[in-house]
Amino acid sequence: MPVKKTSRVAIYIVFLFHLVITGYPFVWMLISSFKSNKEYFANPWGIPAEWKFQNYVNAWNEGISGYLFNSLYITLFSVIGLLIASTLIGFYLSTRAFKGSKLLLGMFLLGMMIPIHSTLIPLFTMANSLKAYDTFWALFFPYIAFNLPLAIFLAYGFFREIPKELEEAALVDGCNIYQTFFKIYFPLAKPVLATVTILSFFNIMNDFVFPLIMVSSDSLKTLPLGLMMFKGNFSADYSLISAALVITTTPIIIMYAFLQKYVHKGVAAGSVKG
Amino acid sequence: MREKGMQKAVGGLFFMGPALVIFLGVVAIPIAMSVFYSFHDWNGISPKVWSGIDNYIKLFDDPVVWKALQNSLYLTLGALIVQLPVGLVMAALLSIGLRGSNFLKTIYFTPVMLSTAVLGILWGQIYDPNFGLLNNLLIKLGLESWTQTWLGDESTALLSVIAVVAWQFIGFYIVVYFAALQNISDEVLESARMEGAKEWTIFFRIQIPLIWPTITFTVLNCVINSLKYFDLIYIMTNGGPNHSSEVLASYMMSNAFKQMDFGYGSAISTFLLLFGLVLALVINKLLSKGTARFQ
Numbered sequence: 001m002p003v004k005k006t007s008r009v010a011i012y013i014v015f016l017f018h019l020v021i022t023g024y025p026f027v028w029m030l031i032s033s034f035k036s037n038k039e040y041f042a043n044p045w046g047i048p049a050e051w052k053f054q055n056y057v058n059a060w061n062e063g064i065s066g067y068l069f070n071s072l073y074i075t076l077f078s079v080i081g082l083l084i085a086s087t088l089i090g091f092y093l094s095t096r097a098f099k100g101s102k103l104l105l106g107m108f109l110l111g112m113m114i115p116i117h118s119t120l121i122p123l124f125t126m127a128n129s130l131k132a133y134d135t136f137w138a139l140f141f142p143y144i145a146f147n148l149p150l151a152i153f154l155a156y157g158f159f160r161e162i163p164k165e166l167e168e169a170a171l172v173d174g175c176n177i178y179q180t181f182f183k184i185y186f187p188l189a190k191p192v193l194a195t196v197t198i199l200s201f202f203n204i205m206n207d208f209v210f211p212l213i214m215v216s217s218d219s220l221k222t223l224p225l226g227l228m229m230f231k232g233n234f235s236a237d238y239s240l241i242s243a244a245l246v247i248t249t250t251p252i253i254i255m256y257a258f259l260q261k262y263v264h265k266g267v268a269a270g271s272v273k274g
Numbered sequence: 275m276r277e278k279g280m281q282k283a284v285g286g287l288f289f290m291g292p293a294l295v296i297f298l299g300v301v302a303i304p305i306a307m308s309v310f311y312s313f314h315d316w317n318g319i320s321p322k323v324w325s326g327i328d329n330y331i332k333l334f335d336d337p338v339v340w341k342a343l344q345n346s347l348y349l350t351l352g353a354l355i356v357q358l359p360v361g362l363v364m365a366a367l368l369s370i371g372l373r374g375s376n377f378l379k380t381i382y383f384t385p386v387m388l389s390t391a392v393l394g395i396l397w398g399q400i401y402d403p404n405f406g407l408l409n410n411l412l413i414k415l416g417l418e419s420w421t422q423t424w425l426g427d428e429s430t431a432l433l434s435v436i437a438v439v440a441w442q443f444i445g446f447y448i449v450v451y452f453a454a455l456q457n458i459s460d461e462v463l464e465s466a467r468m469e470g471a472k473e474w475t476i477f478f479r480i481q482i483p484l485i486w487p488t489i490t491f492t493v494l495n496c497v498i499n500s501l502k503y504f505d506l507i508y509i510m511t512n513g514g515p516n517h518s519s520e521v522l523a524s525y526m527m528s529n530a531f532k533q534m535d536f537g538y539g540s541a542i543s544t545f546l547l548l549f550g551l552v553l554a555l556v557i558n559k560l561l562s563k564g565t566a567r568f569q
Contacts, residue, residue, distance in 0.1 A: 003370060003372065011367050011372060014367060015367070018364060022441070028400075028407065029396055040405070044405065044407055044410050055348050076319045084292065086293060088290070088293065089289060089292075090505050092286065092290055092521075107297075110519075113498065113550070113551060114547065114555055115501075115502035115550055116502075117543055118304075118305055118308055118543040119304035119305060119308065119543075121308060122308050123300065123304050123464070123531050124531075125318065126304065126532075130355055141299065141300050144300075145299075146300070148293055148296065148297055153294065177285050178288070202387055206388065206389035208390055208505050209504065209505070213323060213531065218469060223389065223391070224392070227389075227391045227392065228391055231395055241399070245395060248389070248392055249388060250388055252388060253384065253388075256384065256387045263387070264379075264449050265453075267449050267453075268453030
């Protein structure tokens, strides 16, 4: 579309203004992380007189590396569990519709409206009585459950589009339902698996509430809660905290940079459904 | 030709079992338990004592609950007045397709991807009354009298958090609206231009009506999310000072996990759940009327 030169300049000014507002806090965070604490206070706007990489070494060694590791492995296993549970049921509901299967689907979709906080007190008491409080499982199951609705919605939608003939051919060739799923349908579902993985990866990596309520030992705290602990321990050391923030942000930004097309698609897909 | 009898039951269990068990165990049953707890006097340790609707009477008499609802309303208004319109205008400008638009959209969305812990701590540093960027900037501009203890003052705490929430989520609405605007076929816009329609007429008379379902979704999303908003409030102000930035979720958390009043905490969460569902239904009804009008 042709745009007049004056309006183009005006539009770029708006873009630039929004860019500064969005981006400057991060630039400031990055620059602050290389300062000594003294310089952080004395010279908040300038670039560091001496670039201190030591902040990163300290933040890494004082707990951030452990929290990062916890985040990655809890996210990894939860996403795997989520992919399995959601494709299994998505496949079954789309190929073996029965009386009440629509209702079941509706129940899961209603789950998207449920605020997490309404379940926290019972989850906490349940975890306590099942001796699951402060274990891996106290995060694993909630992460699967709260990401299930969207994942099932996507898997069901995908499998329903696959022509029935494919399954009939598999039956004729002697595949039972398990072989049909694992050998044919599951491998076909790669696009859904990718979308679900991406959306739930960020959801779980960034979750703050469940670690806050469900675990207490350092070996289970994921980055968001770990950061709060870290901040509590080094509350006066602002530049060290900035370094910890940068370390926490980096894996997410790298993932996002590579996957932004899919992330944006996923966000748009999620909003059409609403 | 398909599974029968026993075989069918085993198959159903195998395929649906995991998701059903997890969802029932983590979402459905806890919600029922929450309702059950809300009729009890219980500190989480000693035996539960049936107390009827006492917790709900307390809830409706509790000024903090009303304060929290009022704050949720402000959060919602802030979102509706700032996030959606700015997001829509930015999306419309980006969809013109000037060079760099894609890159800018990626950057604008970045805060949405980051954890609220990072954003809360970062903005806590920016709002810091002594060393923070904001006060520092105001002093540099000669506006020393405008400096505040942003998060520590009852009159500014909530507003300061609302600003950060808006800063974080504008990018989300940019991406959502951008995708919706892309779905409008160029032919529609071209023919409008051929007829001599001005750009702003196209925006208000063609683009907005055509993406009305998306606008409906975002309004609903905004209201529901504002109602259950928790993370940044907890991290930045913890509902304080003096409950001035309290929302239902943060008040529920402090009642349950600080005061150890599980009964009252459950009443608040039940109220939060029901209020949210009813609100969602009402808004959906109202907005679908709007959709019908455009079609």
